[in-house]
Amino acid sequence: MSTFVKNAWYVAAWSREVGRTLLSRTLLGEQVLLYRREDGTPVALVDRCPHKLAPLSLGELKGDHVQCGYHGMTFDCTGTCVRVPGQQNIPPTARVTAFPLVERYGAVWIWMGDPACADIGTIVDVPHYGDPDWGLVDNQYLHFRSNYLNITDNLVDPAHTTYVHKNTIGNAAGEDVGVKVEQGDAHVLAYRWIRNAPPVPLVQKMANFSGMTDRWQYYYLHLPSTSYVDFGCIESGTEPTEDNKDRGFRSFSFNFLTPETETTTHYFWLHLRNYHAHDSAVSADVERLMTLTFEEDAVLLAYVQREQERTGVREYTRLGIDNAPARIRRMVERLIAQEAPLADKQGDARTTADACGA
Ligand code: FES
Ligand SMILES: [Fe+2]
Structure with a gap:
């Protein structure tokens, strides 16, 4: 199916x-x-x-x-x-x-479902896109040899960074800080705050924090397959309003996943940052580091896909860290069920709005 x-x-x-x-x-x-x-x-x-x-x-x-x-x-x-x-x-x-x-956002977006349902208001909002005070790295692409839902699993799973990305963005600090999960109508959010901690090396290099920081990682998955990570830090004790976060150290990393086949995925990404916005060397660094990081995921997930195909099984064991991925899969299954052709539902008084998931 x-x-x-x-x-x-x-x-x-x-x-x-x-x-x-x-x-x-x-x-x-x-x-x-x-x-x-x-x-x-x-x-x-x-x-x-x-x-x-x-x-x-x-x-x-x-x-x-x-x-x-x-x-x-x-x-x-x-x-x-x-x-x-x-x-x-x-x-x-x-x-x-x-x-x-x-x-939108330098990309051509396509709607391949029922044209009557095509509402451009459902495209995710990219904050600060086009804002000259924010540095942009865009036009980025990777090809993943994996079903897109293995990638959405990965993108709301902060726990893997310690292991998969130990050579790039991972580090052991904060690995015991719990991740909370929230669910909306069209998104799942996995997030955590690491409070009163020294700035991480990237922040030390790019910003001037004299004391301790409160750091956040918000991993959103906007259904069915747009992921974005809101990452940053502010001086410890600062009220975490959106404005204060924008004045701190902040980046938004967007990944737009488009299934190619059941076993492969187009992975388009862009990145916005509020530090050194006009420094092309920093942009080049972001591009290099993010590419390396996503390639680490791509290599691992190609093996995962291969073993899923070999065994016909997706997972034998479920862990606590699978809360957000499992919610996404359930929500996606519901969306697919809503799209079942009206012809299959004879006598069912479904409306177009139902079929559109409204
Ligand atoms: S005109 Fe297109 S295949 Fe004949
Ligand atoms: Fe990753």
């Missing part, structure tokens, strides 16, 4: 990847063609000609239209066939699905 939530916005590509050449990408198990119209508007169509199933991405752009590279059928950006070479009539089956798109 599919583990994909269809009624959600996913990053299909960074904006700069989509242009006047045909880009083919597998998203949620479907082959998708991406390009821009002459006016710059992005377009997404199923990358498959309805005639002999040739990938349209092997064809050519003709203005705003795509011409199949096999027999020349031509489709507009709504997926409607506008030309069949050699015949006048256009068969009613001669069309391809077009997907709603929106550009």
